Amino acid sequence: MDKVVPSAVEAVADVGSGATLRLGGFGLCGIPAVLIDAVSRSGADRLQIVSNNAGVDDWGLGLLLGAGRIRRIVASYVGENKEFARQYLRR
Numbered sequence: 643m644d645k646v647v648p649s650a651v652e653a654v655a656d657v658g659s660g661a662t663l664r665l666g667g668f669g670l671c672g673i674p675a676v677l678i679d680a681v682s683r684s685g686a687d688r689l690q691i692v693s694n695n696a697g698v699d700d701w702g703l704g705l706l707l708g709a710g711r712i713r714r715i716v717a718s719y720v721g722e723n724k725e726f727a728r729q730y731l732r733r
Contacts, residue, residue: 650722651683654677654680654684657686658686659688663691665693669695680706686711691712695719696719698722707725
C-alpha cells in the first residue's frame with residue numbers, strides 16, 4: 643500500500659473536528675510544523691493535542707492555539723507559549 647501523498651494538505655485531509663492528535667518533537671525541534679500549518683488551514687477545531695509542549699506564539703501549535711482550535715492540550719511543558727498561558731488563566 644502506497645501511503646505517500648503529494649502535499650501536507652492531503653496528508654491531513656482526514657483530520658476532522660474533535661480529533662486527537664499526538665505530535666512529536668521536543669521543544670521546537672522536530673515538530674511537524676508543515677502538517678500543523680495544514681491542519682490550521684483545514685478548519686478542524688475542538689482538537690485534543692498530546693505533545694511534549696505547547697510550542698510558541700504564532701508558530702507550530704501556537705497557530706492552532708491562536709485560532710482557538712484546541713479544546714484540550716496534554717503537555718509536560720507549556721512555558722514558552724504566552725497564548726497558552728492567557729487561555730489557561732482565563733478559564
